[in-house]
Amino acid sequence: MAQAWPKAKPKLTQEAFDEAVSSNIEDFDMSRLEAIKSAIEEFNVQGYDLSGVVTDMAGNDLQSHPIAVACQGVRDACSGQGSLPEAIDALYSSLQASTSESSGAGASLSQEASVIAHKGGAMQALLEASKQSKSQTHQLLKVLKLLQLLLGWLETRDAxxxxxxxxxxxxxxxDEASSTEVKTAAATVAEAAARQVEEAKCRLVDSGTVATLLEQLQAPDAPLDFVGAACGVVRSVTTADDERPPASKAFMHARVLAKSHAAIRVLLGVLRRVPAAQEPATACRVLGTVRQVAANEEICREFTDDGGVMACLQVLRECAPQRDVCRACLGALRQLAHSDTVKQLLAEAGAVEQAVRCVDLHSGSDEVAEVALGLLGNMMLRQPDICCKAAEAGVIDMVVEAMQRHSGRASVQRQACLVTRIMVARNPELRPLFLERGVEALLRTAKVAHPVLCRDVGSAALRDLGLDNYND
Known part of the structure; x- marks a missing residue:
């Protein structure tokens, strides 16, 4: 049975929040700060979503806020009242005051600044400014950067x-007149716009935007920044991450892009061009996109027949010491290993040994352990000969050590339970090797510590090990 998305919280309006603050001040003689804090606590208890509310001191006077004033300035300039370059600079400066640099995630705008900009019509104003700046590259790039900044909030993405x-x-x-920098910035904005917005994903595919990016990715001289941004768009439209619609077209998008626009072959060509050891971030983006696009047996087989699995393994061998590339490679191979054809090819090419090596190289990384175990589980499923090969390669010790080292990580424990079950289900001769290493106690501990993710798979592993009371 498919897991249902959690029920969305009701959205609180600015008017309701401001009224509660005013009531706290007038009826209970609170200071404004006390009234705001009390209102926030009360609405949180009632289960409201406060993401669209300005809760700071500007809550009652949004129009005079510097961001709102700057938004109005851009709208006026687009109408011919004032200088558009100066208005764009003013909006950029006002937003910068509420921007912080997140580690690895770039610049992000505070929630309240996002709300004020949204209520001030920043999105519509900047889209109009983009149209009027098409012939001025420097100005257009500045507008696209502002759009990317604003798209950090869901409601602005909808807008x-x-x-x-x-x-x-x-x-x-x-547009043939668009520079490479503009195309890269446009792709970056497209990726940001598609995050958790199903409608944006569908429009990017239906409008031909993603097909255009795939075509441009085939250029041998495509800059790495553009490659990363374009891959990000393809990955976004093939990822189901919007909980609001009853269904997602992510799987259908992957099929359409692979069948009609050769997406998986384009990605393989890009993977072969990107120097993964020197450009790990770009390589990770390409590999992550391969994982999303390889959504069914047909696509996996096409990628494999074109040499894609061997290309991924080559990157893994060369870049195993680089944790992020290692994890991305293992993740792509894990997805590809759903195909029975790929399972045997990987086993023959040394993927089992390589997965064990990766976990050993990154022994402290629960993320590498989880994805490596996931790859091995997919490779060994219904493949008793590969299970024997895995036992010879040290996978049993790897499973036990991963369960001991990452006892607090539910996802690692679940994959270890699954791998244990898969290895002994059709290979009973492997049961003593697991039991003598103390796996029974580890499985029972995982069931208790992580009941949601591990109770079912832990019980199944204990049962297939031939143990009694496996449901205890």
Whole structure:
């Protein structure tokens, strides 16, 4: 049975919040700060979503906030009242005051600044500014950077889609006059717009924007920044991460892009061009996109027949000491190993030994352990000969050590339970090797410590090990 998304919280309006604050001040003689804190606590207890509310001191006077004033300035300039370059600079400066640099995630705008900009019409104003700046590259790049910053908040992403933002990006990407920098910035904005917004994903595919990016990715001289951004868009539209619609078209997008636009072959060509050891970040983006696009047996087989599995293994051998590339390679191979054809090819090419090596190289990384175990589990499923090969390669010790080292990580424990079950289900001769290493106690501990993820698979592993009371 498919897991249901959690029920969405009701959205609190700015008016309701401001009224509660005013009531706290007038009825209970609170200071404004006390009234705000009390209102926040009360609405949180009631289960409201406060993401669209400005809770700071500016809550009652949003129009005079510097961000709102700057948004109005851009709107006025787009209407011919004032200088557009100066208005864009003013908005950039006002947003910078509320921007922080997140480790590994780039610049991000505070929630309240996002709300004020949204209520001030920043998205519509910047889209109009983009149209008026098409012939001025420097100015256009500044507007696209502002759009990317604003798209960190879900409601502005919805507003971007509703205001025909995807169509604007398509025009920029297909315009022969657009520079490489503009196309890279447009792709970066497209990726940001598609995150958790199903409608944006569908429009990016239906408008031909993703097909255009795949075509441009085939250029042998495509800059790495563009490669990373374009792959990010392809990955976004093939990822189901919007909990609001009843269903996602991510799987269908992967099939359409692979069948009609040769997406998996394009990605293989890019993977072969990117120097993974020197450009690990770009390599990770390409590999992550391969994992998403390889959504069914047919696509996996096409990638394999073209040499894609061997290309991924080559990257893994060369870059195993680099944790992020190692994890991305293992993740792509894990997805590909759902195919029975790929399972045997991987086993013959030394993937089992390579997975064990990766876990050993990154013994402190629960993420590497989880994805390596997942790869091995997929490879060995219904493949008793590969299970024997895995036992000879040290996988049993690897499983036990991973369970001991990462006892607090539920996802690692679950994969270890699954691998144990898969290895002994059709190979009873392997049971004593697991039991003498103390796996029974580890499985029972995992069931108790992580009941949601491990109770079912832990019980199944204990049962297939031939143990009594496996449900205890």
């Amino acid at each position: 971007f889609t509703d205001a025909q933002g995807v169509e604007l990006l398509h025009d920029l990407l297909t």
